[in-house]
Amino acid sequence: MTGYGKRPRGIKELWRNNRFMKPSILPLSAAYDRNSFTCGVPQLDNYLKTIASQDIKRKTAVTFVALDGNGKTIQGYYTTNVTGLSREQIPDALVKKYKVPPTIALGAHLLGRLAVDVKFQGQGLGELLLMDALKRLHLISQHSAFFAVVVDPISPAARAFYEKFGFMDQPDSKRMFIPTATLDSLFN
Numbered sequence: 309m310t311g312y313g314k315r316p317r318g319i320k321e322l323w324r325n326n327r328f329m330k331p332s333i334l335p336l337s338a339a340y341d342r343n344s345f346t347c348g349v350p351q352l353d354n355y356l357k358t359i360a361s362q363d364i365k366r367k368t369a370v371t372f373v374a375l376d377g378n379g380k381t382i383q384g385y386y387t388t389n390v391t392g393l394s395r396e397q398i399p400d401a402l403v404k405k406y407k408v409p410p411t412i413a414l415g416a417h418l419l420g421r422l423a424v425d426v427k428f429q430g431q432g433l434g435e436l437l438l439m440d441a442l443k444r445l446h447l448i449s450q451h452s453a454f455f456a457v458v459v460d461p462i463s464p465a466a467r468a469f470y471e472k473f474g475f476m477d478q479p480d481s482k483r484m485f486i487p488t489a490t491l492d493s494l495f496n
């Protein structure tokens with residue numbers, strides 16, 4: 309495995325680069341082998357193996373997987389579902405910037421889990437999965453508006469990973485988020 313090509317430098321270049329949609333990143337199906345998946349965080353491995361399909365059936369989260377060339381081995385995955393944000397969960401500077409009214413409940417999408425198998429970590433796949441998720445969510449935002457994409461970093465390392473891509477701390481929570489308006493300026 310040699311990775312996914314030369315890394316572009318600079319965040320805008322990074323986010324706009326078309327290589328992000330190239331590998332097979334598809335909705336989870338029973339045809340794929342999830343049993344060998346190991347990302348180093350048992351909670352995230354177990355989710356893929358035992359809960360993801362149930363969440364898909366009950367419409368509480370969707371899972372997208374990155375597949376190896378054989379079309380069966382899962383190299384990484386992410387999940388998304390709808391969530392919300394209150395005004396208090398947005399930093400004051402952004403409340404002012406977007407003139408968020410005091411009473412409004414804000415829509416958001418949660419990128420609840422993102423994991424790469426240890427065999428493929430450090431080769432650009434985490435970044436690729438993140439960009440795939442954000443591009444799909446950006447498309448959704450053009451049909452039904454929501455304020456932000458929220459993430460749930462599972463560790464300080466995960467927090468550092470998201471920070472690198474412009475996610476900021478959600479006040480009074482361990483979650484982080486990025487305003488959808490930022491995705492507009494990056495992907496349009």
Ligand SMILES: CC(C)(COP(=O)(O)OP(=O)(O)OC[C@H]1O[C@@H](n2cnc3c(N)ncnc32)[C@H](O)[C@@H]1OP(=O)(O)O)[C@@H](O)C(=O)NCCC(=O)NCCS
Nearest residue numbers: 347422423424429430431432433434435462465466468469
């Ligand atoms: C976090 C995780 C998804 C990153 O995936 P990955 O494929 O190893 O990361 P990539 O190779 O795509 O790295 C992309 C960029 O992020 C950086 N990065 C990766 N992990 C990082 C970390 N923990 N802290 C800071 N930066 C990080 C890389 O250095 C790279 O930057 P560069 O292009 O400037 O070199 C992966 O390590 C993982 O699955 N960890 C266990 C589960 C987890 O923590 N999930 C996080 C969400 S809950």
